[in-house]
Amino acid sequence: MYLKLFFISLFTLLSSCSTLNPFEGNKFYYKSGYQRVQLDVENENAKNIHPIKINPLKIEGALKLIVTKWGPKSEPLFQKEKYLPYSVAISEALAEAKPNQDIVFTVEGWYRKKTLSENRVTSGRIFYNKNGLNIVFGSIMRKGNMSDTDPMLAVGLNTDLAKNPYVPGSRYQTVKSEYYLSTIPNSGVFRPKEARGRSDWLVFTGKALQARADLTTDQRKFATGANIQVQGLRNEVQQLRKELQSLRNPGQQVPYGYSQYQYGAIPPYQQSTYPPQQGAYPYYPPPQPPYGYQVPPQQYYPVQRPQTNNFSLKSLENMRERGLISEENYLKKLKELGY
Secondary structure, three states, rough: HHHHHHHHHHHHHHHHHHHOHHHHHHEEEEEOEEEEEEEOOOOOOOOOOOOOOHHHHHHHHHHOEEEEOOOOEEOOOOHHHHHHHHHHHHHHHHHOOOOHHHHHEEEEEEEEEEEEEEEEEEEEEEEEOOEEEEEEEEEEEEEEOOOOHHHHHHOOOOOOOOOOOOOOOOOOOOOOOOHHHHHHHHOOEEEEEEHOOOOOOOEOOOOOOOOOOOOOHHHHHHHHHHOOOOOOOOOOOHHHHHHHHHHOOOOOOOOOOOHHHHOOOOHHHHHHOOOOOOOOOOOOOOOOOOOOOOOOOOOOOOOOOOOOOOHHHHHHHHHHHHHOOEEEEEEHHHHHHHO
């Protein structure tokens, strides 16, 4: 009798302890400490294209494209030993997910800077829709907990995204990070239009979802200076690039109200249409001023006014918002425009 009561009490205690961790509620596709891959519902009405089968090597290839700045040089966001196990787990979870379910993950790693090593946490939310494979990051290299006795974990994980590095990303909330995400140009990685202004939400198209080797050192360096474009704005991007090019290399502008003749063009009525001929008819050059006949009125050609600074400023703001120019170039162009 006493033994039975002991086991009932023990079971009740363990059950109550498990509720302290919100990650314990469903199946783990990957689990190591507080590192995990699971299914989660953020919005019951979400209409993801789930279930879907994506080869783990393609997911791995997409993860390899994400680069961030750590210390003096650019580094892959995910450590090399994490690529394959997380890619397999994400692939399995996508194959079993319902349309309203997302895949959430947390990955930890010890990163060394000079003589110190720090535990850093990256977490995110993954789902597939018409845009492609979406990853909404919650934490990007945020400082993690040192052990299970950390005060944050002693009473259960804090569900506040802004405070807890283990909570995944959200469609509706963003947390600013000191680490900027980038990738190599034309890799098939975009920012979705619905997440305009957010740097924590990336979309990987079919071009990005391909098996690939690790990025080289030169590719990582090149990626650091690149900006991730907003998806589906190709025409607008091309127009903004033309405007930026016109700001960098302004051509010679003809002052408004002056004719082109005053800038070296020869009026058509001063050009001889009769070349010198050999024979009975001597050649006489065109008459020089003063002419013996009435000079046609001088013609003026409409000249387009140069763009105003206000329009250029608006273009710069658009390019900055869409990630077409870096903050440094943006400030430089503002200075050139006199702001």
